[in-house]
Amino acid sequence: xxxxxxxxxxxxxxxxxxxxxxxxxxxxxxxxxxxxxxxxxxxxxxxxxxxxxxxxxxxxxxxxxxxxxxxxxxxxxxxxxxxxxxxxxxxxxxxxxxxxxxxxxxxxxxxxxxxxxxxxxxxxxxxxxxxxxxxxxxxxxxxxxxxxxxxxxxxxxxxxxxxxxxxxxxxxxxxxxxxxxxxxxxxxxxxxxxxxxxxxxxxxxxxxxxxxxxxxxxxxxxxxxxxxxxxxxxxxxxxxxxxxxxxxxxxxxxxxxxxxxxxxxxxxxxxxxxxxxxxxxxxxxxxxxxxxxxxxxxxxxxxxxxxxxxxxxxxxxxxxxxxxxxxxxxxxxxxxxxxxxxxxxxxxxxxxxxxxxxxxxxxxxxxxxxxxxxxxxxxxxxxxxxxxxxxxxxxxxxxxxxxxxxxxxxxxxxxxxxxxxxxxxxxxxxxxxxxxxxxxxxxxxxxxxxxxxxxxxxxxxxxxxxxxxxxxxxxxxxxxx
Amino acid sequence: xxxxxxxxxxxxxxxxxxxxxxxxxxxxxxxxxxxxxxxxxxxxxxxxxxxxxxxxxxxxxxxxxxxxxxxxxxxxxxxxxxxxxxxxxxxxxxxxxxxxxxxxxxxxxxxxxxxxxxxxxxxxxxxxxxxxxxxxxxxxxxxxxxxxxxxxxxxxxxxxxxxxxxxxxxxxxxxxxxxxxxxxxxxxxxxxxxxxxxxxxxxxxxxxxxxxxxxxxxxxxxxxxxxxxxxxxxxxxxxxxxxxxxxxxxxxxxxxxxxxxxxxxxxxxxxxxxxxxxxxxxxxxxxxxxxxxxxxxxxxxxxxxxxxxxxxxxxxxxxxxxxxxxxxxxxxxxxxxxxxxxxxxxxxxxxxxxxxxxxxxxxxxxxxxxxxxxxxxxxxxxxxxxxxxxxxxxxxxxxxxxxxxxxxxxxxxxxxxxxxxxxxxxxxxxxxxxxxxxxxxxxxxxxxxxxxxxxxxxxxxxxxxxxxxxxxxxxxxxxxx
Numbered sequence: 001x002x003x004x005x006x007x008x009x010x011x012x013x014x015x016x017x018x019x020x021x022x023x024x025x026x027x028x029x030x031x032x033x034x035x036x037x038x039x040x041x042x043x044x045x046x047x048x049x050x051x052x053x054x055x056x057x058x059x060x061x062x063x064x065x066x067x068x069x070x071x072x073x074x075x076x077x078x079x080x081x082x083x084x085x086x087x088x089x090x091x092x093x094x095x096x097x098x099x100x101x102x103x104x105x106x107x108x109x110x111x112x113x114x115x116x117x118x119x120x121x122x123x124x125x126x127x128x129x130x131x132x133x134x135x136x137x138x139x140x141x142x143x144x145x146x147x148x149x150x151x152x153x154x155x156x157x158x159x160x161x162x163x164x165x166x167x168x169x170x171x172x173x174x175x176x177x178x179x180x181x182x183x184x185x186x187x188x189x190x191x192x193x194x195x196x197x198x199x200x201x202x203x204x205x206x207x208x209x210x211x212x213x214x215x216x217x218x219x220x221x222x223x224x225x226x227x228x229x230x231x232x233x234x235x236x237x238x239x240x241x242x243x244x245x246x247x248x249x250x251x252x253x254x255x256x257x258x259x260x261x262x263x264x265x266x267x268x269x270x271x272x273x274x275x276x277x278x279x280x281x282x283x284x285x286x287x288x289x290x291x292x293x294x295x296x297x298x299x300x301x302x303x304x305x306x307x308x309x310x311x312x313x314x315x316x317x318x319x320x321x322x323x324x325x326x327x328x329x330x331x332x333x334x335x336x337x338x339x340x341x342x343x344x345x346x347x348x349x350x351x352x353x354x355x356x357x358x359x360x361x362x363x364x365x366x367x368x369x370x371x372x373x374x375x376x377x378x379x380x381x382x383x384x385x386x387x388x389x390x391x392x393x394x395x396x397x398x399x400x401x402x403x404x405x406x407x408x409x410x411x412x413x414x415x416x417x418x419x420x421x422x423x424x425x426x427x428x429x430x431x432x433x434x435x436x437x438x439x440x441x442x443x444x445x446x447x448x449x450x451x452x453x454x455x456x457x458x459x460x461x462x463x464x465x466x467x468x469x470x471x472x473x474x475x476x477x478x479x480x481x
Numbered sequence: 482x483x484x485x486x487x488x489x490x491x492x493x494x495x496x497x498x499x500x501x502x503x504x505x506x507x508x509x510x511x512x513x514x515x516x517x518x519x520x521x522x523x524x525x526x527x528x529x530x531x532x533x534x535x536x537x538x539x540x541x542x543x544x545x546x547x548x549x550x551x552x553x554x555x556x557x558x559x560x561x562x563x564x565x566x567x568x569x570x571x572x573x574x575x576x577x578x579x580x581x582x583x584x585x586x587x588x589x590x591x592x593x594x595x596x597x598x599x600x601x602x603x604x605x606x607x608x609x610x611x612x613x614x615x616x617x618x619x620x621x622x623x624x625x626x627x628x629x630x631x632x633x634x635x636x637x638x639x640x641x642x643x644x645x646x647x648x649x650x651x652x653x654x655x656x657x658x659x660x661x662x663x664x665x666x667x668x669x670x671x672x673x674x675x676x677x678x679x680x681x682x683x684x685x686x687x688x689x690x691x692x693x694x695x696x697x698x699x700x701x702x703x704x705x706x707x708x709x710x711x712x713x714x715x716x717x718x719x720x721x722x723x724x725x726x727x728x729x730x731x732x733x734x735x736x737x738x739x740x741x742x743x744x745x746x747x748x749x750x751x752x753x754x755x756x757x758x759x760x761x762x763x764x765x766x767x768x769x770x771x772x773x774x775x776x777x778x779x780x781x782x783x784x785x786x787x788x789x790x791x792x793x794x795x796x797x798x799x800x801x802x803x804x805x806x807x808x809x810x811x812x813x814x815x816x817x818x819x820x821x822x823x824x825x826x827x828x829x830x831x832x833x834x835x836x837x838x839x840x841x842x843x844x845x846x847x848x849x850x851x852x853x854x855x856x857x858x859x860x861x862x863x864x865x866x867x868x869x870x871x872x873x874x875x876x877x878x879x880x881x882x883x884x885x886x887x888x889x890x891x892x893x894x895x896x897x898x899x900x901x902x903x904x905x906x907x908x909x910x911x912x913x914x915x916x917x918x919x920x921x922x923x924x925x926x927x928x929x930x931x932x933x934x935x936x937x938x939x940x941x942x943x944x945x946x947x948x949x950x951x952x953x954x955x956x957x958x959x960x961x962x
Contacts, residue, residue: 109574228750
């Protein structure tokens with residue numbers, strides 16, 4: 001389209017934003033494309049009619065696991081300086097104390113609570129991941145839903161149904177444009193996550209087909225998040241703002257605010273504007289037959305997935321052989337080249353730098369038997385025992401290894417040589433974290449923030465979410481006393 | 482970038498959103514581009530150091546004209562159902578009554594007030610326009626600034642300076658990607674307008690260079706608005722949400738929330754992600770030497786610009802010849818083909834349809850001598866006198882005519898033939914509306930919403946904005962008693 005036709009379609013035609021009169025048809029395309037399927041309408045019909053009773057048990061189970069994992073990282077991140085700063089910025093303008101900040105005492109209106117809890121759950125980048133799309137599925141959906149559940153009573157059935165459907169929407173829509181949208185530069189968790197929050201909220205509100213489409217349209221027009229922001233606090237802003245944008249979309253649509261009925265697939269809709277490729281069958285195919293949440297994965301270690309296989313192997317050998325640092329002569333790691341490309345810091349000096357050091361990661365795994373946020377503090381990374389062992393870690397490139405594989409060889413001072421080959425690290429879809437491991441992760445994250453008995457109560461509430469009369473109890477239990 | 486490198490850069494590397502450790506360098510580009518200029522930093526430096534005393538008189542004058550025009554459309558649109566719906570949606574979650582809704586009695590927190598006033602100012606699509614970019618410059622900037630000015634005292638000097646600078650930022654950034662960004666499908670007023678609101682708010686807050694860059698980065702990650710939404714209420718949502726997003730960006734940056742320092746020009750920054758072309762000299766060239774606001778234009782008629790030349794010609798002939806409908810035999814219009822392509826509704830039945838009928842537009846111009854919102858009501862469009870005259874309007878295509886030209890020929894029953902050729906319609910940059918015409922437009926728009934004496938007072942406040950001790954007085958005067 002040239003400048004003339006751009007002007008034709010904008011400044012010259014601008015007029016009242018009321019419904020009724022369609023915009024004049026644009027000039028004919030030189031190479032007309034086949035009309036896309038009615039992705040927005042088809043998805044909306046599925047969401048509107050989907051019932052809790054239709055969910056397979058595996059989806060309900062995974063929802064509880066996702067909720068528990070999400071709540072742990074949200075509470076765990078709640079005292080990060082990122083939250084303190086954001087809270088200071090929004091508090092003077094916030095509404096009534098309708099919903100709590102998890103792990104904290106403050107209460108805000110539901111919109112701002114969702115923003116803050118969404119940021120909090122992503123500051124450690126330790127939340128759940130859909131590896132196909134790089135969407136962190138819970139981060140935009142759960143804070144929106146929990147805020148709604150504190151504001152108006154939501155049953156456990158309705159909560160789980162809305163959560164599964166929100167994740168369904170955002171991950172399907174993201175899949176339709178993956179990897180092209182991410183290559184353009186969008187952060188999928190914010191750019192597609194807004195649909196998750198909108199659909200989940202709209203389902204709680206009981207919107208009909210037309211209003212569900214309007215909510216999706218209002219979400220489509222508010223994508224959040226450029227990948228340029230990775231490495232700054234703005235990255236965790238993305239899921240928080242996506243939660244808020246999605247809630248606003250649903251709440252506006254509920255009152256009759258109109259939008260496009262084809263916000264996803266229209267010529268100038270979300271998929272065409274944000275991405276160079278579109279695969280709409282990812283959105284419309286097999287609805288209700290398979291669920292995106294089946295694919296959800298949880299990180300056992302508080303660092304990039306690229307070093308998880310190394311950590312997993314080290315912990316296995318440590319636990320099986322009751323290793324202590326003084327027993328070890330040296331550790332040899334064979335890894336995929338990407339591991340060295342991304343995490344080859346020899347002398348990390350801060351917790352964050354430690355996350356980019358496969359040497360430190362192997363050492364701390366042997367020393368601590370875990371690799372949570374506590375193991376990536378500044379103090380842990382500079383501890384002399386860790387530094388000494390880290391200096392005895394060597395790496396080689398294993399040419400036949402996949403990205404998520406690693407071979408760990410530990411040579412002991414007594415002459416023994418221990419070996420472990422990791423095919424898939426724990427936390428992958430193939431070797432998911434067990435419920436017990438998820439509980440341990442949760443407990444580590446909330447330690448020092450929630451009392452032990454409160455933490456145990458919150459774990460039980462998450463496991464039993466679908467049997468709850470009032471899912472808002474979960475949010476209330478997650479606030480600091 | 483292929484799928485492997487996408488995964489490499491996202492899921493595998495995700496980690497804490499603290500500053501300090503740069504992301505690992507991406508794989509080398511096959512065809513490296515020259516590094517873009519430091520557009521974000523250069524713009525920020527200009528904004529941070531720019532003083533009211535540096536503004537040329539023409540910029541200050543145009544700021545007052547823009548403010549008056551904007552306030553008229555904001556008050557005029559304030560009782561549109563779009564506002565009632567949005568207000569119903571946000572009120573339960575809104576914060577303290579810090580800022581007023583113009584033309585109404587309600588007060589909301591500054592964020593929600595900016596959202597609502599931003600929507601209100603665009604529902605008629607009767608606000609100011611930068612014809613180069615199709616940005617409506619005031620719509621994201623002024624509601625943010627007026628809300629801030631009600632919340633904390635802002636002098637007239639600071640208000641005008643921030644307003645000019647906000648418009649400077651959004652229009653320069655939009656120019657850097659026009660028309661490619663609009664062709665991709667973005668609504669420039671929301672997608673670039675967010676920078677206007679962020680920069681204007683950040684200037685009021687007195688942010689330093691680094692925080693100004695962070696505010697720009699936080700704005701960059703929150704563009705609003707797909708062109709698909711044109712024709713629904715969501716179009717006017719765009720400037721309102723852009724105002725709000727920009728304010729949030731500035732308020733977060735003020736407290737120390739970090740973002741990219743290169744949000745505009747980075748490889749995965751705003752300009753590369755939203756547009757297929759980038760001309761950074763539009764952002765960095767001649768800063769402080771020429772001002773975008775010089776180019777601002779105001780619509781005299783409440784319909785698309787495409788029919789403004791016809792209306793202008795009809796009104797001129799009517800006024801010069803004291804025409805009444807019963808004197809007229811027929812009206813012949815020679816117009817550019819685009820006029821018929823876009824506004825050829827022969828039998829409009831609603832006010833909105835009337836905006837898409839050049840026949841009705843010519844008739845009502847002769848009958849009423851104006852074409853404001855009142856002339857595009859359902860009743861006006863179906864009035865028998867208008868219908869009768871409308872049916873006596875004929876059109877031909879004038880092949881040599883430009884888009885903004887028209888030839889109007891009125892044949893009277895007494896045999897006289899009146900001719901008028903319009904080279905540029907009133908309201909264009911070449912034939913700007915006079916101050917008197919802007920006042921008349923304002924008065925028509927606010928009639929029935931604000932009492933006459935209040936309207937007069939508000940006009941005076943707008944003209945004298947730069948001499949105000951407290952620009953919040955303007956906002957307070959614009960609220961309904």
